[in-house]
Amino acid sequence: MIRREQLYFSDALEAWAQVPDSQWEKLLGLATVNRLDENEFFLMQGDSPSQIALISSGIFRIFCTTEAGDEKILAFRTRGQFIAAYTPFIENRPAWYAIQALKPAKVFSLPLKEFNRLSSGHPCWERAAKEYIIQLLIEKENRERAFLTEDATTRYLNFKKNYPDLDNQIHNFHVASYLGISPVSLSRIRREIKKSS
Amino acid sequence: MIRREQLYFSDALEAWAQVPDSQWEKLLGLATVNRLDENEFFLMQGDSPSQIALISSGIFRIFCTTEAGDEKILAFRTRGQFIAAYTPFIENRPAWYAIQALKPAKVFSLPLKEFNRLSSGHPCWERAAKEYIIQLLIEKENRERAFLTEDATTRYLNFKKNYPDLDNQIHNFHVASYLGISPVSLSRIRREIKKSS
DNA sequence: TTGCTAAATTAACTTGGGTTAATTACAGGG
DNA sequence: CCCTGTAATTAACCCAAGTTAATTTAGCAA
Incomplete structure (x- = not known):
């Protein structure tokens, strides 16, 4: 059983702190602990995304592959951050990128279906889930700006x-x-x- | 007074269709119609974003400026789409990009404060607002993929x-x-x- | 029709970054 | 301590795209 305290290791999770115990109980019952070896894949390109995970330790890369077969890294993820193919899940498409551990990792996994249901369940999750999406958006906007300017x-x-x-x-x-x-x-x-x- | 029917001109607004009349009344009371000339700015780089607008007609460009003074276009926006510096507003920062009409335009404007309050008001808005953010994210992800691959x-x-x-x-x-x-x-x-x- | 202005095209030249390949540095295993 | 494989560096060469500048095209006003 995952204890709530295990998850409090990042400022990034501030928003989640306001969630009451009863709701945490419900969520943690659905979550599982996963350990990944170096180079192991959390998600392969072409797979249907089903899980979202909070990283407890390790480093991940998110990357896609060009026509010519070159791998292009879109982002790194580390302790306190989430990994998921969120938008492919929302659009009900296979992931066009892969997620792979670059260092041995420990993560807390949750079905994306549950994560997505959070908002429509208890309103306390709303802010946290929205915050997650906005952070992704800000990251991508920054990257666009960097590449262009x-x-x-x-x-x-x-x-x-x-x-x-x-x-x-x-x-x-x-x-x-x-x-x-x-x-x-x-x-x-x-x-x-x-x-x- | 803006009538609800005026806003039904885009498939992109599907999600908004489920909003009940009473909520629309509340929202439309806060909205105003704006007309912009060709080359007129909806938002200048460095301004604090305050409004979000739904485009009824016209074409807009969103662009930023490099150190060297070159303008780089981030996106175009047209009928049925929204224009706003959403993430700068959320982060409470001045906009690092500008939004300018390339063709004479008509838009329905709403204070971003109100738009952002939608989610916390009646739950019907939640889905629509979240949908808006996800669409922005998908757009930026696509662009990142295109530039890299x-x-x-x-x-x-x-x-x-x-x-x-x-x-x-x-x-x-x-x-x-x-x-x-x-x-x-x-x-x-x-x-x-x-x-x- | 004629200018006038701004955009688009073309040519000539330059350059940042890619590619290939050889060389060096480094880390882990025997 | 030496092998061996992988990563990083360096050099040589190449090309896609930038820059500058001249030319053509297109739209508009008088």
């Missing part, structure tokens, strides 16, 4: 500033993929930065 | 396919900006397409 060097510097811990824990070629450039190009950028400092 | 030619062809009417009504340099390329480059792409067909 910043060069690769600026995007890399901002990535390091915004995710200083991630930068040390994952491969450079994953960072490059996230930034939309090749590993070779990232290496050149890193050299230039080192040179000018 | 498609070349400029593919993005242009998809744009023409998805927005055949828009392509004819707006300048090519606006399309280029939306696609993240220069007008010169778009012109080259158009020539290649013509040649090979």
Whole structure:
């Protein structure tokens, strides 16, 4: 049985704190603990998404694959964040991206059907679920702005500033993929930065 | 006074159709009709967003400006769609993008404060408001995927396919900006397409 | 019809970032 | 401590797209 206290490890979950005990009980009864090995997939491209999970430990990447077979990372997810193919679930489509653990991970999983029903159940969940979607939207808007208005060097510097811990824990070629450039190009950028400092 | 029937001009508003008359009355009392000239701004970059509007006619562009002063179009909006700086409003920040009419327009405006209160008022609004946010998210996800996995030619062809009417009504340099390329480059792409067909 | 203005096209040149391939650095296993 | 495999770096080359600038096209007003 998952205890409520296990979930309180992130500021990002502030909104969930207002949920009364009775509602938590109901939710946690539906949740399960999952452990994933390094490189194990939480969701494969093409699968029908069924679960949403809260990350307790580990690092995940969300990525899609081009016609040519190259993998492009859309986002990283870590402790306190959720992983799910939310919009494919809403649109009732197979996921066009995959979610994979880059480090051994522990997550709390819940069926997306239940997550989606939250809003229509007790009103306390409404704010939390809406907050989750808005955060996704803000993340994507930021990324759009970055791609349109910043060069690769600026995007890399901002990535390091915004995710200083991630930068040390994952491969450079994953960072490059996230930034939309090749590993070779990232290496050149890193050299230039080192040179000018 | 705005009549409810005036608003039924888009499939996108399906979700709103389930709202009972009494709630509509309340909402429409807060809404106003606005007319904008060509090139008039609905919202300027740096302003605090206060209004959300449903477009009855006209075409809008949402765009931001780079350090170098270049304008980059994030989205177009037309009949049946909403215009607002929703996430800046939620985060209580000035808008980092502008919204401008490219054609003379008529819109129904509502204070964002009211729009945001909808969810916490009568539950019927919940679904509609959430639907709005999810649509924004899906749009941005699509755009991210397109930028990462498609070349400029593919993005242009998809744009023409998805927005055949828009392509004819707006300048090519606006399309280029939306696609993240220069007008010169778009012109080259158009020539290649013509040649090979 | 003639200008006038702005947009679109085209050509010439430049460049950021991709690709390939060789080299170096590094970490884990025997 | 050395292998071995993988990641990162570096160099050489290439190309898609940017930039600048000249030319053509299109729309509009007088």
